[in-house]
Amino acid sequence: MAYEILVSDSKVIDLESGRSAFSDIEATLRTTEAREPNELIEEAAGVDAMIVDASTQVTTSVLRSLDSLQVVGRSGIGVDNVDLETAQELGIPVVNVPDYCLDEVSTHALGMLLSCARKLPQLDAAVKRGEWDWSPARPICRLQGQTVGIVGFGKIGRNFAQKLRGLEVDVLVYDPYLSARDLSGFDVTRASFDQLLADSDFVSIHTPLTEETRYLFAAEAFETMPDHAVLINTARGPVVDEEALVAALKAGDLGGVGLDVRDPEPPENDPIADFENVVLSPHAGFYSEDSRRELTRSVSEDVARVLQGEEPRNPVDATDGWE
Structure with a gap:
């Protein structure tokens, strides 16, 4: 049987690796720039599977419109762009890559x-x-002896905590889905959100x-x-209210900010970029050549299964916490 697979993720997915993962089945891969529901419905008509990135909106209307769709592959960890409840109702498995780019x-x-x-942006700008x-x-x-708070202690949060060990800092963790027992083995202290x-x-x-x-x-939160x-x-x-963040920066209520993700992406007429104590990157934290290859292989092989x-x-469980 021949399968048609739509890839809405030309930025992240390595297509050659993807084709290799589908070598055991007869599959045709094609890419699309469609991200919005109406465009995606038109582009995905008749496909057996979709592999999508974080910007592709797999909404209720998309899922209900694609009668041939058998599986959705999310090329990454987060699945906030996929309507999991509708997918579950329709019996359409959603798979992701939980170990991606940790x-x-x-x-x-x-x-x-x-x-x-170390205020490197300010020093760099001054020297230039x-x-x-x-x-x-x-x-x-x-830095030694200071306190780092980690909000969300899933796989990336835990990986981050391990990297902090050599810096001799104290680490607080807030994650309402974890118990003290879940934190055993990590040199961290559980805290409430406000305490953290x-x-x-x-x-x-x-x-x-x-x-x-x-x-x-x-x-x-910024006042606290x-x-x-x-x-x-x-x-x-969108975990951060950027209007409130700008107000806090203007008032001097924060010592610095580092943002790899924004709301929206890309930002328009960005006032945050005007502050010297802000470090910005264009949602690049996921990237390495190694992570791209591993991502493609993992999601493609699961879609093929x-x-x-x-x-x-x-498989993605809609009831999972902050993992």
């Missing part, structure tokens, strides 16, 4: 934290202006985007954080 994103978050801690003076970066405090915000010098976000986490970081605190977000843009009537290795 090292890359946690390293990116650490890089942003260190860059903000021809200034040879360290004092405009004052004050810089020793109040006691942390650095806060790194590692939650998925859900109704529970949307705008989790808004004006009240110390004025010198640094916020890092490599998770999902479903098409052949086998159980997938990484």
Whole structure:
């Protein structure tokens, strides 16, 4: 039997690796730039499977319109762009790659934290202006002995915590889906959300985007954080209320910010870019050549399993917490 697979992810998916993963079945792969539901319905008519990135909106209308669709592959970890309840109702498995880019994103978050801690953007800009003076970066405090708060202790959050071990910092964790027993084996302390915000010098976000986490970081959260605190977000843009973030930066209520993800993406007329104590990157935390190859192989092989009537290795459970 010949299968048709639509790939709405030309940025991340390595198509040659994808074709190799489908070598055991007769499959045709084609790509599309469609991301919005109406365009996707038109492009995906008659396909047996879709492999999508985070920007492709697999809504209820998409799922109900595609009678031939047998499986949705999410090329990544987060599935906030897929209507999981409708997929489950229709019996359409959704698979993802739960071990994707764990090292890359946690390293990116650490890089942003260190860059903000040592005020490298300010120093870099000054040197490039021809200034040879360290004092405009004052004050810089020793990182050793400070407190890092991790919000969301799934696989990336845990990987990030392991990378912090050599820095001799204290680590607080907030994750309402985990018990103290779940944290055993990690040198971390469980905390409430407000306690973590109040006691942390650095806060790194590692939650998925859900109704529970949307705008989790808004004006009240920024008021609770110390004025010198640094916020890092490599998770999902809408976890942070950017209007409230701009207000906090203008008021001097934050010591620094590192953002790899935004709301929306790309940002338009971006006031956050005007602040010297902000480090920005274009949703690049996932990227390495190694992660692209592993991603393609994993999601493609799982899609092929479903098409052949086998159980997938990484089915998405709509009831999962912040994993």
